[in-house]
Amino acid sequence: MRFKVSLLQKTRQTFQAVQRLQSTATTAAQQYTWADPARRHYKFWNRETDVTGQYSYLIGISPESLQREARIVALGSDEADEALHQGPLPLGASLLGVGTTVEELQQNVDKTSPNVLFVSPNCPHAATVLPQVLQAFPSIEWVHCRSAGIDFIESEELVQLYTHRLQSPKPLQITNAKGQFSSSLAEYALMACAYFAKNLPLLLQKQQERSWHKYNVEELRHKTMGIVGYGDIGRAVAKLATVYGMRVIALRRHPFLSRDDPYCNVVYGRDQESLHQLMRESDYIVCSAPSTVETRGMVSAEAFQHMKPNAVFINLGRGPVIDETALQNALREGKLKGAALDVFVEEPLSTDSPWWDTPHVLISPHNMDQTATFMHEATEFFLRENLPRFLCGEDLLNPVDPVLGY
Amino acid sequence: MSKTKVDHNLFWNREISSKLAYDANAPIVKEAKIISLSDVNDPSNRPLNNPADGLPQGSRLLAVGGSIEEFDIEMLKREGANTIFVSHPLAREPLDRLLQEIPSIEWIHSRSAGMDFVASPTLASFQGKVTNAKGLYSSTLAEYTIMACSYFAKDLPRLLKNKGAKNWEKYNVLELRGSTLGTVGYGDIGRAVARLAVAYGMKVLALRRRPVPDDLCSVVYGNDKESLSRLFAECDYILCAAPLTAETKGMIGKEQFDVAKSGAVFINVGRGPIVDEDALIEALKDGRLKGAGLDVFATEPLSKSSPLWELDNVLLSPHNMDQTATFTYESTSFFVEENLPRFVRDLPLLNPVDVSAGY
Numbered sequence: 001m002r003f004k005v006s007l008l009q010k011t012r013q014t015f016q017a018v019q020r021l022q023s024t025a026t027t028a029a030q031q032y033t034w035a036d037p038a039r040r041h042y043k044f045w046n047r048e049t050d051v052t053g054q055y056s057y058l059i060g061i062s063p064e065s066l067q068r069e070a071r072i073v074a075l076g077s078d079e080a081d082e083a084l085h086q087g088p089l090p091l092g093a094s095l096l097g098v099g100t101t102v103e104e105l106q107q108n109v110d111k112t113s114p115n116v117l118f119v120s121p122n123c124p125h126a127a128t129v130l131p132q133v134l135q136a137f138p139s140i141e142w143v144h145c146r147s148a149g150i151d152f153i154e155s156e157e158l159v160q161l162y163t164h165r166l167q168s169p170k171p172l173q174i175t176n177a178k179g180q181f182s183s184s185l186a187e188y189a190l191m192a193c194a195y196f197a198k199n200l201p202l203l204l205q206k207q208q209e210r211s212w213h214k215y216n217v218e219e220l221r222h223k224t225m226g227i228v229g230y231g232d233i234g235r236a237v238a239k240l241a242t243v244y245g246m247r248v249i250a251l252r253r254h255p256f257l258s259r260d261d262p263y264c265n266v267v268y269g270r271d272q273e274s275l276h277q278l279m280r281e282s283d284y285i286v287c288s289a290p291s292t293v294e295t296r297g298m299v300s301a302e303a304f305q306h307m308k309p310n311a312v313f314i315n316l317g318r319g320p321v322i323d324e325t326a327l328q329n330a331l332r333e334g335k336l337k338g339a340a341l342d343v344f345v346e347e348p349l350s351t352d353s354p355w356w357d358t359p360h361v362l363i364s365p366h367n368m369d370q371t372a373t374f375m376h377e378a379t380e381f382f383l384r385e386n387l388p389r390f391l392c393g394e395d396l397l398n399p400v401d402p403v404l405g406y
Numbered sequence: 407m408s409k410t411k412v413d414h415n416l417f418w419n420r421e422i423s424s425k426l427a428y429d430a431n432a433p434i435v436k437e438a439k440i441i442s443l444s445d446v447n448d449p450s451n452r453p454l455n456n457p458a459d460g461l462p463q464g465s466r467l468l469a470v471g472g473s474i475e476e477f478d479i480e481m482l483k484r485e486g487a488n489t490i491f492v493s494h495p496l497a498r499e500p501l502d503r504l505l506q507e508i509p510s511i512e513w514i515h516s517r518s519a520g521m522d523f524v525a526s527p528t529l530a531s532f533q534g535k536v537t538n539a540k541g542l543y544s545s546t547l548a549e550y551t552i553m554a555c556s557y558f559a560k561d562l563p564r565l566l567k568n569k570g571a572k573n574w575e576k577y578n579v580l581e582l583r584g585s586t587l588g589t590v591g592y593g594d595i596g597r598a599v600a601r602l603a604v605a606y607g608m609k610v611l612a613l614r615r616r617p618v619p620d621d622l623c624s625v626v627y628g629n630d631k632e633s634l635s636r637l638f639a640e641c642d643y644i645l646c647a648a649p650l651t652a653e654t655k656g657m658i659g660k661e662q663f664d665v666a667k668s669g670a671v672f673i674n675v676g677r678g679p680i681v682d683e684d685a686l687i688e689a690l691k692d693g694r695l696k697g698a699g700l701d702v703f704a705t706e707p708l709s710k711s712s713p714l715w716e717l718d719n720v721l722l723s724p725h726n727m728d729q730t731a732t733f734t735y736e737s738t739s740f741f742v743e744e745n746l747p748r749f750v751r752d753l754p755l756l757n758p759v760d761v762s763a764g765y
Contacts, residue, residue, distance in 0.1 A: 048583070048607065184581050187556055187606065194553035195562075198727065204566070207722050210715040212707035214726045219546050221421070243605040244549065245421065348574035356572040363569050367576045368560065 045385065045397045046179040046232055052381065055388035059090050066092045067393030073105055073114040073140075074098045075133060076123025080375030081146075083383055084118065090383070092391045100124060102132045113139035116390065118382060121147040131157035134172070142396065144386060145176040146378045150400055151291040151318060162402045175386055177378040178398045179232045181369035185288070185316050185342075186236035188368035190244065192340035193220055193284045195362060196312045201338070221245035226282030228275070228299065229289025229317055230258055230267065231406070237286050238263035251278050253294075275299070279306035284314065291318035292405025301326035310337040316368060319345040328358050336360075342368045412758040418744065419541040419594055420736075426743065432751040438465040439485055441477070443500055444493040444517070446470050450734035451517075453742045454491055461742065464750035474500045479507050486510045489749065491741055492524060493517035493734075502528040513755070515745060517737045519543060519594075521759055522650040522677060529761055536759040537745055539737040541594040543728035547647070547675045547701075548598035550727040552606065554699030555582055555643045558671045563697075563718055583607035588641030590634070590658070591648025591676060593765075597622065599645055613637050615653075615763075629653070631661075638662045643671050650677035651764030658682065663689035669696045675727065678703040687713050690720060701727040 045052075058065050070093040074084060077098050084095060093116075097108030100123050117133065117140045119126060130153050134140055145153065165172040197218040206213045225241045227234040230250035238248045241263075248264040251274055255267040268274035275298070279285065285307070289295045299322040307313070313336060315322055324345055330336055340362040341355070347366055349355055355363060386396050400406060440461075444451045454461070455470050468487050471477050472494045488510050492501055505511060505528050512534040516524065519539045529536075557563075559580040568575055587603045589596040592612040600610045600622040610623045617628040627633035634657070638644060644666075648654045659682035666672075672695050674681060683704045689695045697719035703712075706725055714720050745755050759765065 183583050183607065184579070187582055188560060188579075191553060191556035191560060194549055194556070198550060198553060198723075200557075203721075203723055206724075207715060207720075210710045212724045214724045214729060216729055216731045217546070217550075217727060219730055220549055221545055240605060243602060245545070349572075351572045356569065362565070364560075364565055365568075365574045365576045368579060370576060370578055371581055372578045 044178055044232060045381070046182065046236075047377070048183050048236070050179070052385045053388075055392050055394060056090060056384045059092070059388055059391060063091055065392050068115075068391065069093070070116045070387055070390055071096050071112055071114045072116040072118055072387075073109055073133075073137070074118040074120065075105075075126065075129065076100055076120035078120060078122050078375070081118075081120060081379050083376065083379050090388050090391060093387055101129060102136050105133060106136060109137075113137060115139050115141050116387075117143045119143060119145045119153060121145075121149075121152055126153045127155045127158075131155060131161055134158075134161055140172070141170050142173045142175070142390060144382050145174065145400070146375065146382065148177045148179075148181055149290060149318060150174070150176055150402065150406065151320075154292075154402060154405060158402050173396055174400045174402060175396050175398045176400050177381060178400075180378050180381060181374060182233045182236035184369040184371060184374070185233050186240050188340075188342065188364075189237045189286050189288075189314055189316060190220075190240050192314045192362060193225070193312060195340065196338045197223075201360070220284075222247070223283040224249060224281055225284045225286065226278040227251065227264070228278065228285065228287045229295070229321075230264070231288065231290070233288040233316065234286070235261070235263060237288065246284075249278055249281060251275060270294075275303050276306045279303055279311075280308070282311060283308060284312045287313070287315045287321060288317045289321050290406035291320045294405070295321045297321070297323055299323065301329075304330050304335070307336050309335065312337050313339045314341075315339070316342045319343045319347070324355075328354055331358050331360050334360075338362070340364075342366055412760050413754070416754055416756050416758055417541055417594065418740070418756040419544065419598075421545050421598075423541070428744070428748050428751065428753050430747070432753060434464040434750045435752050436464070436488075436750055438489045438513075438746055438749050439487045440465060440467050440489045440491060441482060441487050441504065442467060442470040442491045443472070443497050443504070444470065444491065445472055448493075448734075451493060451738050453735065453738045457742070462747045462750070465742075465746050472496070472500075474503045477504070479504075483508050483510070488512045490514045491517065491738075493738070495523060498524050498526055502526050505529070505532060513537070513749060515741050516759075517734060517741065520649060520677065521761075521765055525651075525764055530764075532761055535755055536761050537755045537757045538759050539740060540757045540759075542737050542740060543733060544594040544598035546728045546730060546733070547595050548602050550701065550723075551599045551645055551647075551673055551675060551699070552582070552602050554673045554721055555587070555671065557699065557721055558697045558719075559585075585609070585642040586611060586640060587643045587645065588637040589613065589645045589647055590637065590680075591646065591654075592620070592623070592626070593647065593649070595647040595675065596645070599647065608643075611637055611641060634658070635662060635665050638666045638670065641667060642669060643673065646672070646674045646676045646680055648676045648680055649765035650679055653764075654680045656680070656682055658686075660685040660688070663694045666694055671695065671697045671699070673699040675701050678706065683712075683714075687717070690717050695719075697721070699723075701725055 072095050096114050097105055099105040114137050162172050197220055224247045227250045230252035241248050249266040250264040251268045253270050255269045258267045301323050304326050338360040342364045343366055389396055442454055468485055469477055487508055501524050514536045516538040559582055586609045588611045590613050592614040603610050604622050611625045612623045613627040613633055615629045617626045619626055657680055690698055699721040701723045702725055748755050
């Protein structure tokens with residue numbers, strides 16, 4: 001008898017605990033809906049400020065919170081996905097199969113229909129394979145991309161599939177790893193600014209010559225930084241720039257979303273004139289925009305012409321957003337102080353790429369966010385945050401819109 | 407440990423402190439009769455030596471010169487010179503002579519933050535007020551410090567080598583976020599660096615003579631050998647931002663490098679003689695230190711034969727990482743606009759220096 005009572009008490013306690021947790025979760029979910037652009041930014045996760053694992057914990061203590069199963073297939077894999085392959089996965093989730101083509105998946109995946117697709121950026125020809133997989137397995141309702149950029153899976157077919165599914169009772173949700181890499185890239189951006197402010201190219205040259213040559217350095221303090229594309233990365237850069245005492249101006253599609261942002265002084269919209277104004281005012285320009293139909297070639301030769309004569313241009317978004325030839329010419333002609341580029345139209349750069357010989361440019365092989373654990377952490381984010389949310393029937397974080405491209 | 411007699415509320419920081427915050431209505435009670443021990447050709451001294459709008463009320467420039475021969479000591483004694491502005495690099499001897507010959511001197515102001523260039527027994531026993539340019543260079547040096555940390559975290563030496571070799575080699579980088587920065591000496595420079603480091607998500611440990619807790623630091627160590635070794639053992643980046651005094655000379659050497667954490671980076675923006683330079687070179691060569699960012703050296707200019715020039719893992723700058731186009735000019739302006747008006751009104755002077763401690 002006593003045993004039964006204590007068991008009942010335990011269940012009631014757990015139930016109440018779950019109720020409390022669920023109630024905070026559901027009120028939060030009710031307030032913010034996907035479609036409202038003003039609310040969209042609450043769905044975005046940032047590694048520095050947000051806490052993970054609330055739902056992971058919830059499932060652990062009360063399996064009643066599970067609303068559905070997650071039957072996962074993975075497209076592409078590498079050692080960073082170990083946590084996914086070896087588990088343990090949250091209760092209710094299972095990995096059905098891994099592959100790089102539709103055929104491989106169809107072979108490995110048994111009759112149970114998958115509903116979740118996890119895409120790794122190392123999957124070859126992902127843009128072609130992804131729509132094929134979605135068509136072969138129409139039961140898939142959620143695609144999670146391990147990287148932040150989704151340009152590698154973008155295609156006409158995907159857009160069509162996505163738009164078509166919007167009408168259906170089970171729309172397709174796509175999420176990514178936004179906020180995962182922002183702080184490393186912000187560190188790189190400020191380093192690149194300081195690299196030119198303290199004239200490291202001159203310093204290193206003099207060091208080679210064993211020449212003690214005192215010269216004036218510049219401060220970042222009170223200079224203006226212009227950020228093209230003010231998403232999570234842009235914001236992380238702005239946050240650091242503000243601490244340095246820089247003035248920050250930002251450019252984004254929805255300026256009103258940053259109206260009360262403490263890290264930027266002015267926010268412009270995405271018209272040509274605004275971009276030119278930003279180029280005119282900035283001593284340091286950081287381009288952190290994704291590569292979409294709208295942004296490709298956005299920082300054009302004309303935009304570069306509006307730069308200050310000793311401006312520094314940094315690109316850590318995507319190569320195709322800028323006109324590379326125009327920037328190369330500007331650098332050769334000394335039209336700006338220098339550039340730092342982590343991304344290129346062609347990656348890897350071939351040995352005969354003109355970039356290697358272009359003067360005044362700091363070149364890095366798209367690795368300035370590549371810490372030893374960054375991709376592992378991105379997989380962890382899927383396993384500990386979005387997957388438990390999916391299992392509990394909660395809103396997923398980091399939604400992307402393939403029509404917009406980010 | 408000598409007891410500091412300075413009031414820390416009087417420390418002025420270029421970024422944070424208000425300008426011209428003295429009570430301008432307070433009556434002028436005495437005249438400032440100034441000797442400018444400076445380079446007459448240096449335009450940075452113009453706010454004092456050749457001001458466009460004259461000096462503040464109650465201040466009079468008696469003489470300008472770089473060596474003792476250029477001064478008429480009898481005239482200065484007659485006039486009752488009471489203030490010396492010192493910025494000449496070779497000022498130690500002339501300053502000593504002026505102090506010995508002119509008893510009416512009551513205030514010495516240094517255009518630089520470092521006092522080691524004029525340190526002497528005569529100065530150490532000076533009974534009047536001494537002030538300096540503390541807080542004027544801190545934010546620029548803080549910018550350099552964080553850049554030096556990032557330079558090694560993102561492995562810039564490798565990056566630059568790869569560009570020369572046209573080699574697209576993706577390698578892992580380190581984040582500053584989550585790493586630990588230790589600062590030896592937690593004055594205005596140390597604090598400016600800590601402010602930035604905390605914004606980057608670094609943990610900050612400080613070592614200072616008065617281990618007063620600070621909101622930016624996780625731990626503040628006192629100035630003993632054991633604490634210094636602990637700092638080297640616990641930190642990924644170690645900054646030396648201490649002044650050169652009898653206590654700090656040769657403070658950092660083999661003993662500390664032996665216990666340095668694996669991958670440690672050493673940055674020096676204080677003074678060269680605080681570090682045993684030979685021990686530093688050894689530690690850089692055998693990998694006890696991953697790298698070093700050095701702006702100051704035991705002898706400056708650094709001799710061409712020093713091994714530091716050719717080490718791949720050294721970022722070497724010619725004591726210019728605070729040398730903005732305007733910094734010395736701003737420092738002279740600080741003397742003219744902030745401390746002179748305070749002196750003539752007998753208000754507390756900013757940036758007091760404890761000559762017995764040497765900083």
